[in-house]
Amino acid sequence: MSEQQGLLEIKDIHISVEDKEVVKGVSLTIGRGEVHAIMGPNGSGKSSLSNGLMGHPSYKITRGEAKLGGKSLLDMASDERSRAGLFLAFQYPVAIPGVTVANFMRSAVLSHRGKDADMSDFRKLFKKEMSDLGVDASFATRYLNDGFSGGEKKRIEILQMSMLQPSMAILDETDSGLDIDALKTVSEGINRYHNDQNGVLLVTHYQRLLNYVKPDFVHVMMDGRLVKSGGAELALKLEDQGYEWVENELGLKAGV
């Protein structure tokens, strides 16, 4: 990959849910080592963009291009996108009753390493990542997201990211539902993961996560489009003044 090429390149992406267009042409390039944040009011299309990029069958990409490391994501099923290096930390992770966190994590890591891979380091690695994220060892044998609190679910999402080491991580509202201590631990997890070879896209309604994970670029999303981009200072202004000034400046009406 040449220096000019981004890690994740999105060009004029349109996404529909049940024939309703929710993302109406988004272009974004994220380079290696960069942290981007997409902020916007509820219903602006942030989560739809995340789900569509990850390949959720209900979020259909109807137009545009999305490439990861130069390879088109759109021809891939979601499991192939994952193995190609894309990761999405979910806003609402679903429960899988009867499947322990350890068993699930082993299956996921194995799918990335390949069927006959050496897994002898798995247990040690898993233990270390759990301890770094302040996840109690007992979670290994609990059923995935089954009866977990909001904060516990988010930690487990970050745990998965640390274990899978994707080249591009999209974090959808990872800060929601976290108290201040959990927010700090989760942020530390993201910062530990981030390096000059991978990319991070934070999708968030609020600015508070950005106090702990510093974005290089901030984009404002409204009504399915990125309407404004800037540096970290843009997030502070949004926190301070809300989204209304952006609407006024651009003559737009924000989603509810």
Next chain:
Amino acid sequence: MSDALDKQKKDLSTLNQDYATKYGFSDPVDYFHKGARGVSHEVVEMISRMKKEPRWMSDIRHEALDIFESKPMPRWGNTNLLGEIDFENIYYFMKPIENQQQSWDDVPEYIKKTFDKLGIPEAEKEFLGGVSAQYESEVVYHSMKEELKEQGIVFLDMDSGLREREDIVKKYFGSVIPAADNKFSALNTAVWSGGSFIYVPPGVDVKIPLQAYFRINAENMGQFERTLIIADKGARVHYIEGCTAPVYSTDSLHSAVVEVIALEGSSIRYTTIQNWSRNIFNLVTKRATANKNATVEWVDGNLGSRLTMKYPCIQLVGEGARGEILSVAFAGVDQHQDAGAKVVHVAPNTSSRITSKSISKDNGRASYRGLAKIHKKAENSKISVECDALLIGDDARSDTYPTMEIDSEKVSVEHEARVSKVAEEQLFYLTSRGLTEDEARLLIVNGFMEPFTKELPLEYAVELNRLIELEMEGSIG
């Protein structure tokens, strides 16, 4: 045993005494070599004579055959499928030598493939395929037998049980499931052969599970097995039967009767996993009696077969008795698993729990049919029923037929039923972590089964998971 039953047995002993002379079979072996199909008093007499049974057992058989012939077919369950059973076209008794006449080439390809994938040893494959009558487990069994003998534990096939411990068999045979219970228990009583017989003396705790696997012989895997398990006061025993490999039989009817008696303060767990070939009608009556402070647990897994109708039952007849029934059913293509559970609370302060899990795939159909009954005197009793059905694919079907008969007021009854499909959101979550859709679906199904598999000894759990994996292969979501 009750006086009524004693009387019944006495009456029976005077019945049908003239069969042997009346029909005068001189050469039973020849008779069977000719290959008689269908059931009759001649066949029943032949079975009894070949086994050299005491007269009272022979009388019970004849009486049962009359009951079988007089009872109508069940008018519930899958009556269409039941109607396909051709009683006249079934061999009701085969000598081991005839089992061996089958050829490996006759065993269906899908079963051979499953054997291979499960990595089953050659000798066991042939046994399960109905080709060989003897599976080489003699050595293990013998050393175990010595150990059990020292503790006074009786663990035999039912035919040997009748020969060696006639006193116990006579006392309990038919005491939990009389021949007249239903059409198929009557048939079984008339033509039974093989099955397990276990007696554990008072206070003896059998540390290792007793596995039928280790005493498999020609008569064990019969179509009409008869099993009788008795735990005397304060005894504990875990009996495991079956295996996850499909059992092939050319005859299409399997109808077993299992009677379990837990005397005061004893504890019995009965674990079975059955995986029949797709041509089998599996119609089984299983019932246990739990006396004062006794515990009975049925752990029952059903795979394969054309139609299975099986509802393990626990009668809680002594104060403080406890019962638990944990069952799973997997209904694949063209299969109907009509399974469930029954608990009958007769004494006060008794408790029971039913957990039923079913998976229906493709056009498979799984039904839960349950009875929870509390008699008037069974005060302070508790029942909890949980039914969980998982559907895979749009054609899969699940039904629930729960019956509650509560005649006492101071009781607690809980019933929960859920039907779920493998959810798109769950599949997406797992595939977004790199698992293929098939892997994701399998993980979800294994998770669904986990409350059952965690109750199994490890080697059975591992085998069951592998089997489910095979069943899931190529499934269309």
